[in-house]
Amino acid sequence: MKAKLFVSKLNRITKALISMTPAQREVVHQSIQALDTEIPIDELFQPLFDSKSQCPHCDSSQFKKWGKAGGVQRYRCNSCSKTFNNKTNTPLARLHKSCIWVEYAHCMALRLTLRQAARVCGINLKTAFLWRHRFLQAQAGKNDDKLSGIIEVDEFFLAYSEKGNKTLGSGQKARKRGGDIDKRTKEGQVAVLLSIDRSKHMIAPILSADTSSEISINLTENIEENSVLCSDGAWAYVKIAKLKHCDHKRLINGTIRVMDNIYHIQTVNGAIANFKAWVNGSMKGVATKYLSNYLAWFKESSAKLNKRQILLSAYGRQQYYGT
Secondary structure, eight states, X not given: OOHHHHHHHHHHHHHHHHTSOHHHHHHHXXXXXXXXXXXXXXXXXXHHHHHHOOOTTTOOSOEEEEEEETTEEEEEETTTOOEEOTXXXXXXXXXXXXXXXXXXXXXXXXXXXXXXXXXXXXXXXHHHHHHHHHHHHTTTTOOOOOBOSEEEEEEEEEEOOOTTOSSOOTTOOOOOTTOOOBTXXXXXXXXXXXXXXXXXXXXXXXXXXXSHHHHHHHHGGGBOTTOEEEEOSOHHHHHHHHHTTOEEEEOOSTXXXXXXXXXXXXXXXXXXXXXXXXXXXXXXOOOGGGHHHHHHHHHHHHTTOOHHHXXXXXXXXXXXXXX
């Protein structure tokens, strides 16, 4: 491109960027990053496979190369005689069209809907749905991040959903849109515990019940000792703070939102609001059976993982949240 033409186009682009919101500029930024050289899938996963160096069927370390299929190296185990490749027994096993996984991972980094991702990647809606949940499967339910420093925590609730299920269980009645959930008893709701520190490490376990014991089981081991725990008035957090020798800031009175100009639960409440707006807005609600997948996706998005990191997380051998 000639210099004058480049300057002219650059000026137009600059004017367009100025008129955009920060969120829109972030989408443009990520789209530009997507123009870099595509990542060879086999080269991306091979180092992780080599580092484990085990048969995925029997865990034997004695195996040898056994030809190639579709350009991908296969191996044969000396112990169990089974063959495999570097994706066997991972969530990505038996998925086709690996040449466009990178593009799909980029769609996930942008949090595109199924129809948008299907259109970008040139795949059908069923494939887009399958890939979404395969890409999230390895990290779903993983809440291993250690929280330290100033830690914020709160619970939130979502309506139990059978979205996509064509046959409800016996005796189960359909719930009308708009919901008539009893917010006092929390019947028909699913409880989620969300905790985040100021370094953006996050955990988001689904609670089997909204009880002190469930909160303690899902939070205590993730908190580093001598941290500062910021919470509402729930007694479960008082016990956890004492157990982990944490300074506890309880924001009980609704008129006091910040203590000592630094301690608050606004970050975690903002994250909760963002998650709810996302799943109930762009996603049009999610089935409860897939909720852990969407929480994993939300953590990936909050950590601003790029397409390479999303693929490695999907492979299941590494976790990138909080990095």
